Amino acid sequence: xxxxxxxxxALEGSLGxxxxxxxxxxxxxxxxxxxxxxxxxxxxxxxLADAVDELHAHGVGxxxxxxxxxxxxxxxxxxxxAVDPLVGxxxxxxxxxSADTVGREVAPRLAYRHRxxxxxxxxALDVDGTVILARRQVYAGRAIATLAITSRPAVIAVxxxxxxVPERAPVRxxxxxxxxxxxxxxxxxxxxxxxxxxxxxxxxxxxVVGGGRxxxxxxxxxxxxxxxxxxxxxxxxxxxxxxEGWVPITWQIGQTxxxxxxxxxxxxxxxxxxxxxxxxxxxxxxxxxNKDPEAPIFSLAHFGLVGDYRQIVPALIARLKDxxxx
Amino acid sequence: xxxxxxxxxxxxxxxxxxxxxxxxxxKRQVRTGKPLVISTYDENALELALQLKERVGGKVxxxxxxxxxxxxxxxxLALAMGADxxxxxxxxxAPLALAADKAQVLAAAIGRLGSFDLVLTGCExxxxxxxxxxxxxxxxxxAACVTFVTRxxxxxxxxxxxxxxxxxxxVVDVRLPAVLSVTSDESLRPRLPKVKDxxxxxxxPVQTWTRAELGAAAGAxxxxxxxxxxxxxxxxxxxxxxxxxQQAEALVSRLRAxxxx
Ligand SMILES: Cc1cc2nc3c(=O)[nH]c(=O)nc-3n(C[C@H](O)[C@H](O)[C@H](O)COP(=O)(O)OP(=O)(O)OC[C@H]3O[C@@H](n4cnc5c(N)ncnc54)[C@H](O)[C@@H]3O)c2cc1C
Numbered sequence: 117x118x119x120x121x122x123x124x125x126a127l128e129g130s131l132g133x134x135x136x137x138x139x140x141x142x143x144x145x146x147x148x149x150x151x152x153x154x155x156x157x158x159x160x161x162x163x164l165a166d167a168v169d170e171l172h173a174h175g176v177g178x179x180x181x182x183x184x185x186x187x188x189x190x191x192x193x194x195x196x197x198a199v200d201p202l203v204g205x206x207x208x209x210x211x212x213x214s215a216d217t218v219g220r221e222v223a224p225r226l227a228y229r230h231r232x233x234x235x236x237x238x239x240a241l242d243v244d245g246t247v248i249l250a251r252r253q254v255y256a257g258r259a260i261a262t263l264a265i266t267s268r269p270a271v272i273a274v275x276x277x278x279x280x281v282p283e284r285a286p287v288r289x290x291x292x293x294x295x296x297x298x299x300x301x302x303x304x305x306x307x308x309x310x311x312x313x314x315x316x317x318x319x320x321x322x323x324v325v326g327g328g329r330x331x332x333x334x335x336x337x338x339x340x341x342x343x344x345x346x347x348x349x350x351x352x353x354x355x356x357x358x359x360e361g362w363v364p365i366t367w368q369i370g371q372t373x374x375x376x377x378x379x380x381x382x383x384x385x386x387x388x389x390x391x392x393x394x395x396x397x398x399x400x401x402x403x404x405x406n407k408d409p410e411a412p413i414f415s416l417a418h419f420g421l422v423g424d425y426r427q428i429v430p431a432l433i434a435r436l437k438d439x440x441x442x
Numbered sequence: 443x444x445x446x447x448x449x450x451x452x453x454x455x456x457x458x459x460x461x462x463x464x465x466x467x468x469k470r471q472v473r474t475g476k477p478l479v480i481s482t483y484d485e486n487a488l489e490l491a492l493q494l495k496e497r498v499g500g501k502v503x504x505x506x507x508x509x510x511x512x513x514x515x516x517x518x519l520a521l522a523m524g525a526d527x528x529x530x531x532x533x534x535x536a537p538l539a540l541a542a543d544k545a546q547v548l549a550a551a552i553g554r555l556g557s558f559d560l561v562l563t564g565c566e567x568x569x570x571x572x573x574x575x576x577x578x579x580x581x582x583x584x585a586a587c588v589t590f591v592t593r594x595x596x597x598x599x600x601x602x603x604x605x606x607x608x609x610x611x612x613v614v615d616v617r618l619p620a621v622l623s624v625t626s627d628e629s630l631r632p633r634l635p636k637v638k639d640x641x642x643x644x645x646x647p648v649q650t651w652t653r654a655e656l657g658a659a660a661g662a663x664x665x666x667x668x669x670x671x672x673x674x675x676x677x678x679x680x681x682x683x684x685x686x687x688q689q690a691e692a693l694v695s696r697l698r699a700x701x702x703x
Contacts, residue, residue: 190605190612216574217607221589224577224629227542233664234542236572248669254454254570255471257461259672261570265662274593276608303586303617307602312610319574323703349703354562361628365592365606370567372483372625392461401702404679419696421677421689431690439694 119152120145121208123199124171125218126159129188131167133216133281134274138367139174141212141274148243155180156294158187158198172289174282179289181378184296190306192221198296203230208269210248215273221274248272256371258393275322277375277398279317281387304348312364316350323349324378326369326396329356330385330406330425339429340384346436352376354392356388370395382423388413405429443489443500443596446561447525448548448575450481451508455568462672468538468657469670471569480516483633487624490594491562494522494631498596503555507531507547509541510650521607523637528648529555531656540570540624545578550656552583559618560601565590565625576623586620591612593628 119141142153156174157167160183168179186194195218203211213223215237215407227234237250240251248265250272260416265272318324325344327337337351344351351367358368369376370392377398384405386392393416396402404417405425413419421428453476463472480488489504504520506513510532516529531551536544549627561583566573573589580587592611593604600617606625616622624630635643654659682692697703 141667145492150678176627188613190607217590217605217612220573221577221587224541224545224574225581225587228578228581235665236541236573236574252571254670255462255573256568258459259464259471259670261469261667262669264668266666267662267665270664273664303620304588305615306612307615308613309607310612338703355626359626359628359631363612365627366608366610371571380697381612389456389463391455401697401700402677403697409681414679414681416677417674418677420681421691421693422681423686427686432687432693435687437688437695439698 118207118209120210120212121203121206121266122153122155123175123211123213123219123222124155124157124167125195125214126157126164126167127187127191127218128197129163131157131170131374134276135167136170136215136281136378137276137279138172138212139176140279141272142210143175143282145210145243145248149246152208154180156180156199158182158195160185160187168291173284175285175287177287177289180291180297182294184298184300187296189309190216190217190307193301193304194298196210196222196225197298197378200226200229202294205341211269211271213271213273216276221313227271229336230269232271233265233267234271235263235265236273238272238274239337242274242281247383253394256390257397259391268353275375278376292434296362312366314350316344316348318350318352318367318369318374318376320352321376322378323347323351323380324352324376324399325382325384326352326354326386327357327384328354328386331357331362334362335425341431342442343382343433346433346440349378349380354386383413383417384429385411387411388416431435443494443498443556443559444503444553445500445562446493446503446505446555446558447484447488447491447520448518448563449484449488449504449506449515449520450564450567451478451506452481452569453477454479454568455482459563463668464672467471469667470538473537474681475608478512478515480519481568482565483566483625486532486626486630487562487564488520488523488525489622489630489632494560494594501526504528505548505551507533507536507544509534509536517648518643519635524639527646530648530650531653532650533653535660540665541572542578543660545575545582545657547653547656548575549582550658551651554656556650557578561585561621562674563621563623566622567671573623578619580621583619583621586616588614588620589623590625591622593624593629594622610667
């Protein structure tokens with residue numbers, strides 16, 4: 117039966133938050149368009165059963181389970197090989213994919229193969245009559261574009277962390293095992309996986325300390341790490357420190373880097389370029405520390421401290437430690 | 443090895459906010475009178491192509507779609523940086539096109555160029571950020587695809603590349619032909635051409651084809667841009683004065699009072 121088809125990957129163990137965010141997106145579309153929601157779960161191993169349960173617990177009735185040893189982290193070509201025939205068979209109106217490392221490679225290729233309309237990096241979904249409205253940031257977050265998706269099928273790639281995880285709504289679901297016909301010789305083979313995940317991950321941190329070019333080098337980031345530690349938060353960066361190799365590229369926040377949604381974001385030595393701001397607009401409170409009182413970051417920040425971070429940050433650390441002691 | 447690098451020309455993405463505006467007629471950024479540059483990551487892609495050529499030999503072709511008059515500077519810069527030749531697909535509407543449509547034109551142009559081993563693009567364009575051209579091209583050209591690549595080494599039968607992932611990076615073996623999208627890295631800082639290179643670029647071949655010649659009709663993508671809105675920000679910054687110790691003291695108590703920490 118045609119409907120909304122979620123591509124839920126569990127390549128690294130669990131289903132993950134972004135899989136459930138797709139369920140949230142599917143629910144937004146399902147009722148007004150009167151479509152049913154089903155999902156394919158792809159991965160390998162025992163945890164797939166948990167992923168299926170998670171989907172059922174969040175209201176997805178029909179789940180196609182695809183278990184294959186090639187369906188592991190980063191193997192986008194294997195995922196494509198597994199999903200493509202399923203989409204061809206089930207002929208959904210809408211395919212939802214998470215725009216993560218694998219999804220970014222898979223979504224356009226799936227759209228190409230099925231002559232589908234494509235919207236990528238989507239941050240909000242809505243319906244107007246039978247037209248799907250997909251919103252996304254353009255021009256480094258300086259503007260929001262609303263795309264009207266008029267044809268079917270449509271492939272929609274949703275930016276991770278843009279949609280909310282929906283409330284649980286358990287259903288008695290069904291599972292269909294699907295065998296994937298994945299060629300043994302893939303053109304792409306992931307050989308090594310390196311994690312640069314910090315102790316507190318940027319994705320979930322309630323507090324993030326971001327450092328920019330003004331930090332001046334890797335040494336300065338040690339100071340920021342200490343500030344992050346006393347606040348129980350994570351460290352991130354603008355693009356220059358990532359480009360220069362002062363910090364891992366996965367720490368980059370912004371249009372090209374991560375979008376973060378902490379309660380508190382401290383921008384240190386960051387000028388506030390639109391491409392950076394694009395990733396922090398979800399922060400509840402922004403504090404900027406910058407020696408230039410004219411820095412554009414101050415037009416976005418709730419609190420501004422003008423001065424050299426090399427004096428302000430140690431003072432902050434000392435004050436916070438004091439406060440913790442009393 | 444023949445590497446084709448797809449370059450897009452965009453309005454300088456680092457222009458200050460007051461220089462940014464949306465044209466209500468085209469629903470795109472106002473371009474008139476604004477400086478145009480090669481989209482940020484496309485320059486990194488070109489740099490990677492040139493480094494690979496330096497290591498293993500071969501040829502680098504720069505390929506762009508745009509109003510032929512407008513893209514001249516971008517093409518000259520690519521040639522001055524070291525591309526061997528350039529192809530321009532003359533298309534006045536290119537600044538309005540979405541990735542699905544662009545990829546179709548690029549694929550047609552690459553088809554006409556004949557053989558290639560590698561196609562490189564930026565990981566995203568600085569204006570519309572769809573991140574879809576490389577995977578689309580890979581399908582159209584029946585090639586492998588890796589996105590967000592920061593390093594590439596040639597090995598027997600293909601490349602070993604580093605792909606930036608959500609958590610860190612992957613080392614990936616990929617067979618040729620392949621389409622890679624490239625992101626920035628300390629090793630991919632775009633080179634600055636010398637005066638001699640700029641002069642030399644004048645003599646390098648540039649071919650101009652039209653979209654019609656390529657038989658790439660404007661495709662129905664099923665997606666229309668309905669609206670492009672510039673959100674208004676209304677935050678008012680509370681500046682905290684004093685020496686560093688006073689600033690720290692005041693900030694911590696404000697954040698505590700507001701129950702933010
Ligand atoms: C297509 C594209 C994508 C991009 N994607 C991203 C992205 O994802 N993320 C991102 O961040 N950028 C991105 N950029 C880059 C972006 O445009 C800016 O160049 C970048 O954000 C600037 O970083 P910065 O603020 O750290 O550096 P700068 O703009 O150089 O600012 C440094 C700041 O530090 C201050 N400073 C210096 N010394 C001190 C000190 N001792 N104490 C206190 N303050 C000090 C200075 O006053 C200045 O304001 C992108 C650009 C393009 C074109």
